[in-house]
Amino acid sequence: MQGKWVISDLDGTLLDSRQQITQAVKQRIRLFQQDGGFFTLATGRSLNSALPFIEELNIKVPVILYNGAKLYDPIQKVFLKEHALPVSSFRHALYNYELTGEGLGLNVLVFCQEQIYCPSITNTVERYMQKDKVNIIETSMSDLYDLFQSSTKIMFLGDPDALKSFQEKCFSRTEQPVAPLWHAVQSEPELLEILPPNVNKGSACLELIEVLGLDMADLTAVGDNLNDIEMIALIPNGVAVQNAHPILKETADWVTSRSNDEDAIIEVFDQKAVAI
Incomplete structure (x- = not known):
């Protein structure tokens, strides 16, 4: 080639x-x-x-x-x-969503084995589904935690300012040890993605x-x-x-x-x- x-x-x-x-x-x-x-x-x-x-x-x-x-x-x-998210990174993301992200009005999506899961199909999630032409399965937070073994990434959706605040508090470089446990990136102002390290x-x-x-x-x-x-x-x-x-x-x-x-x-x- x-x-x-x-x-x-x-x-x-x-x-x-x-x-x-x-x-x-x-x-x-x-x-x-x-x-x-x-x-x-x-x-x-x-x-x-x-x-x-x-x-x-x-x-x-x-x-x-x-x-x-x-x-x-x-x-x-x-x-x-x-590449899959380390278990510790996966749990860190969901725990901080429950602790902080949900209160900021953010939505969370878990990508696992070519399926997408979330705890609630909100208007924001509906718009994402229409834009990317994907189906998202609604499930409980407790069931989301069970997807830890083969999750590719976790995405947070919401207001850009809220996402920035959430990232600075929960996914900044100071939140990680010397060896990175995740890679946080914004592909669009309304999206924050947590990827496997490096x-x-x-x-x-x-x-x-x-x-x-x-x-x-x-x-x-x-x-x-x-x-x-x-x-x-x-x-x-x-x-x-x-x-x-x-x-x-x-x-x-x-x-x-x-x-x-x-x-x-x-x-x-x-x-x-x-x-x-």
Whole structure:
């Protein structure tokens, strides 16, 4: 699989504000693939949520899911790499939700073996389900604790200020010992994700390179938010779209002049570093 690669984030990067991929972008990706290029995704979404886009774009190479916690092969239909939350991190997250997060009006989702669970389907959770087109199973808090053995990540949803306060109090660096027990990241202002330690899109890119024997110089990565920072910093040609978070723009090698609503990814394909 040697050749030029483009690894793109989904929300806010490849998808427009209507959560769609425009025909112009799909056509440009097809041309890139037909010319021998490889296109794939690096997203915080679960497999069920990302699969329609994988099929729509006819992606035949591994895809990064759960912000780096899983590497999925769409041809073999298997996970090549999987990382789970340590039990202590899992319990820390749920305990602090009950102690602090719930009082801040936050919602909690537990991602376990391609299912999503929560203690209450609120309006906020409904909106998340509609946006990501996923089904969420309502269950009790006591039953959530029973999912500790194979949970991929825990997500908190709610007001950005409340999430910031919650993260600073319960998931700051000072809350961890020397060896990290989790990786906390915001992929959107209304979402806080607790991932396995040392897991991010950058670490998943390294796993992709190792599994396929790729040359990092052939890779281009594109993103828009804070969960893309490790990937954009790692890849020699790291790109931020125009609508990206200011910190990501500072991290990127360059910034597109177009936003995700203006087919920014086409601008990426047209640059010399990607051209085949």
